[in-house]
Amino acid sequence: MRDSDRVLDEAQRRQRYLATHDGLTGLPNRALFYEFAEKALTYARRHQQTLALISLDVDRFRTINENLGHGAGDHLLEEVGRQLLQCVRRSDMVARLGGDDFVVLLVNLASRKDAAIVAEKIHALISRPHRIDGHELFVTPSIGVAMFPDNGDTPESLMSRAELAQKRVKEDGRG
Numbered sequence: 001m002r003d004s005d006r007v008l009d010e011a012q013r014r015q016r017y018l019a020t021h022d023g024l025t026g027l028p029n030r031a032l033f034y035e036f037a038e039k040a041l042t043y044a045r046r047h048q049q050t051l052a053l054i055s056l057d058v059d060r061f062r063t064i065n066e067n068l069g070h071g072a073g074d075h076l077l078e079e080v081g082r083q084l085l086q087c088v089r090r091s092d093m094v095a096r097l098g099g100d101d102f103v104v105l106l107v108n109l110a111s112r113k114d115a116a117i118v119a120e121k122i123h124a125l126i127s128r129p130h131r132i133d134g135h136e137l138f139v140t141p142s143i144g145v146a147m148f149p150d151n152g153d154t155p156e157s158l159m160s161r162a163e164l165a166q167k168r169v170k171e172d173g174r175g
Contacts, residue, residue, distance in 0.1 A: 022096040024074055025081035033095035033103060037155035040093075040107045044148055051148045052115035053155075054104040055162035056122065056141045059170075061100040064137060072133045079130055080141075087121045103159070112147060119143050142169045 020032035028036065037053070044051050058080060065073040077100060084094040084102060093105045104122070106115055123141055130137045144166025152158040 022081075025078055025096050027081050027085075027102075028093060028095040030095065030097045033093060033097070033105070034155050036093050036095075037105055037158075040105060041148060041153065041155065044107070045153070049107070050109045050112060052104075052106040052109060052112075052118075053146045053148075053158040053162045054106065054115065054119055054122070054143060055146075055159065055166050056102050056104070056126075056143045057166070058100040058126070059140045059142055061139070064139070068133065068135060072135065072137075075132045076130060076137060076139070079132065080126055083125045084122060087118055087125060103162075115145050115147060119145055142166050144169060 020029060020035075021027065022029045040051055043049070058076065061073065061076070064076060077096070080100075080102065081094065081096060084104060088094060088104060088106065091107055093107075095103050095105075097103055104118070106118055109115060123143060126139065126141045130139065144162040144164065146152060146158040146161035146165065148158060151161040
């Protein structure tokens with residue numbers, strides 16, 4: 001392979017990465033998430049498996065941006081992304097959809113309870129104090145969960161149900 005071909009291949013890989021990943025956290029973005037979710041649902045249907053979609057955001061994130069600046073907010077989002085990855089298996093997906101909105105897709109669940117266990121782990125980890133730019137920040141996530149096949153059979157229907165559950169959590173006092 002010639003050097004010019006290697007440079008072109010690397011540029012194409014970089015361009016694909018930038019098109020499919022969040023620039024701040026390095027997590028998959030909305031486009032890659034939906035691509036993965038479609039494949040995961042096809043597999044789950046074929047093999048009669050259960051999967052869960054967890055939608056979450058950081059409560060009062062806007063206040064952090066307003067009071068400490070966008071740099072602190074960005075550092076918090078990076079930390080939340082790292083913490084989410086600690087809560088899932090390699091076969092699952094964590095993505096940042098934008099702002100403080102994240103989504104987790106849990107595939108091939110042994111039990112429906114597994115989704116609740118992961119949601120609890122996420123809540124506990126993100127609710128710990130965060131040391132960001134010399135400040136100790138206390139935040140909580142609002143989390144909504146939707147299950148396949150019970151709550152939907154497309155990425156969009158599962159997302160809609162998870163966001164509705166998340167909205168109810170916020171209305172009931174967040175967290």
